[in-house]
Amino acid sequence: MAASFHIEEKGWSHQHKMKEVKGPSGVLNRNEQRKLIVDKVPEKRRANFLNPKPIEIRDVDPPDLFNPEPTSDKNFLWFKVDGTLDIKEQWIHHCFLAYASDVSLLGSGNRPHGVSAYSGDVMLASLDHAMWFHEKINFNDWHLYEMDSPFSGAARSLNRGKVFSQDGTLVASVAQEGLMRPLKRRPNT
DSSP states (O other), X not given: OOOOOOOOOOOOOOOOOOOOOOOGGXXXXXXXXXXXXXXXXXXXXXXXXXXXXXXXXXXXXXXXXXXXXXXXXXXXXXXXXSSOOOOOOXXXXXXXXXXXXXXXXXXXXXXXXXXXXXXXXXEEEEEEXXXXXOSOOOTTSOEEEEEEEEEEETTEEXXXXXXXXXXXXXXXXEEEEEEEEEOOOOOOX
């Protein structure tokens, strides 16, 4: 791990604008989406597939997990802690955001190739993950995670993310290199 720390101080400021996408109230959460397709998962894996997670996720335009079609590498989701973090310490909120930032990021590199972790034709693994926090956050509130993948090749993909608060403030940036190794297609087991 590499970490750097900086005291708050005044300086010049600019940021990319947050994209306009469907808000979290207009999107099913990930568990609701998964309940609609759980019959495609082998019975012995269904409980884990539907296992509650500490982060509530609402994918804006989710791909078909089992038969994905090639699409844009752009990927958007809304996320926040599932429940309430009754803690004011900023570092705790940043820790939850860091944990959540790994969700779906590798999927951005899969999207142009029509593969997913459930399609049976790719081995995925995070090789490295870096994150920069720009602002204080309250992870009880919804945040938009905008992800893309500007490169894939040699069984790897580069994936980037921007995390915005609902008011459009860029609160964090993420970069990740992932393994994206092709496998012989096999039935989902």
